[in-house]
Amino acid sequence: MGYAFFAFTLTLLLFLGMLSLLEIGRRIGNRRQAVDPEGARAGTGTVENAVFALLGLLIAFTFSGATHRFDDRRDLIVEEANDIGTAYLRLDLLPEAARPRLKELLRHYVDTRIEVYRKIRDTTAFQTELSRSNALQGEIWREAVAASAAQGAATDATKLLLPALNTMFDITTTRTMANLLHPPFVIYLMLFGVALVSALLAGYGMAGSRSRNWLHMIGFALVLAAAVYVTLDLEFPRRGLVRVDDFDQALIGLRNGMK
Template identity: 30%
Template sequence: MNSLREEFFQVNAILLAFIFFIQIYVLNWLGYWFRKKIAQRHPDKDVSLGTAEGALMGLMALLLAFTFGMTSTKYESRRQTIIDEANLLNTGLLRCKLFPDSIKKTLLPDYKNYLESRIAYYDARDNPDKINKALEDGRKYFNSMWNDNALLIKDPNNKSLADQLVPALISLRNIAITREAGRVAAVPTLILVALLILVFVASFLTGYGLKPGSRNPVFSLAFAIMLSIALYLVMELGRPRQGSINLDNAEREIVNLRKNL
């Protein structure tokens, strides 16, 4: 299921929205056609849905709103985490620059490599292999910085500066873990599948609920467009590393730290 989801997230969201639009419109037409055939065979039989159609549409709207709210909340949380990491990276860099030049020659290259690994982490987009490599590089460079600082703590001349760097390094490690946890904490696949099923069933029943001769193609087209746009926004918010709704502006705060090295 996870591999299928990863492949799904590699597909362009606009293309998926267009596919959903076609499916919604066709299902709406099929529902109307099916109702028309039943009415022709049983002209005296009431085949209307009654309140069932409204109940199903309400359920679909509820799940759609719930999913949209979940994805938008996760998007904002991811954006804020990137800003927090940029602040922590800047704090750690400033504290590293307080050391004497002889120590900075050893400490700053590792810090620069760590910064580059965090930039590569975002640049990997949704490629799992590149993400794992960036995470592994980040752990390697962090461990090197931590070990160097552990030696500096034992030096009376640099102990006070090294002590100040410890909480900054710990915070950097914690924020990296938080950011990765936020990346993988996507909307559960089961909810997305349930939403798509409800959308498709509602599309069919919306067409089925129309009496023969009362179908308005403009309404059906507008219905398909609105639902496709809603699904498109859900997909875009759920994949903030690519597409038009992304986190590039927030990530730029980390990239700009290169100028300070």
Template identity: 30%
Template structure:
């Protein structure tokens, strides 16, 4: 994914400046070529209206896509918290040494999962993912050895719980990588540029403020979509509220 799409404010500034310049370019192109004649005004307004309608539909679909992905990330965070809490409770089904070892691994594992949601540094994120993978291997090794030593249906519950907790992390990672395609952003940018150029080309007189209204509206739409679609960029992010609640319950006496 492009770094620009993980920087919503940077995307907003770039879109606003670019679209406004395109609108100005459209106005000056009309002045250099020739102003629209009166009989051409109705046809031009139809073309501009159709272009803006198409842009509005694409922006609306993109916004819906970003909201769906955001809701999915929130739902999977809740599911992961439940999976880890369930496995912590099922650890008591194992023998005392295995249960103690499993709980000692689940606590730092939960801390790494919370850090995954909160960190924005890529180097720190890579380190967190490596530590998470190692803790997952340790957790699976504990329940695997416990099942081999005591292959009973009760122990199988702890094994299934560990599997669910590990799988939940994979589902979360997949959801965070599921973003609006770059091609969709490119299509929105092309149509937005065309609308801005047409807006400037159809201006009867120069008015910098009016030429800025449509680019500003489009740029704000891009900003909101990028804010919701980007898991780590911007201010709208999925917070590990449920994971933090589970971590606090682990520390309770």
């Protein structure tokens, strides 16, 4: 089952659950008013305000965090492209005999980095490409160290090239870890729970009317479910509708310019 289908199903269940609890809350409220018309609403406003405030805080917290992490992931793509481009240019500081091999390795390396994130939906293919890029890192480093120690290599060139390669390698770990960085599961569990409780309380507040206010009931459930869905999509920007794939053009453009 794909992530997009899973996220849609999860938010659909939340939407249906909220609609059901709105109706349940309304019926509970109607029964309460039939038994005690004067006291049915006594003290409920304070509880409702507290729960709705908590719901708003949770949505704001999760959405803001997801947006921040989404922006960070886009920035890391550009940063990696810049790091690779810097390292590629500094290969020209090495002796001419060592340049073709290292440039070829770097071109293969960029190819694997592009494929790593193209295949992120397939765990096996993703790990295979990640292993290939890690293996190429080792090979590039060994070749660069050997070329830096070769006769005719400038010491200053080594001081510029090796740190650039090290930065280029480090950003891959940063990007991999950034893709695994998400809020604890309990945060989402609490968000779903508070949303459902809010629906129950909102339904209770609608008690007393002769007919159901479908516009408000559906609108309430739909808006909250949509907010949760967008938040989940922002957390996994290569699996759902919200994507960072366009920023991969930074790496693709870099690769096209590596002649």
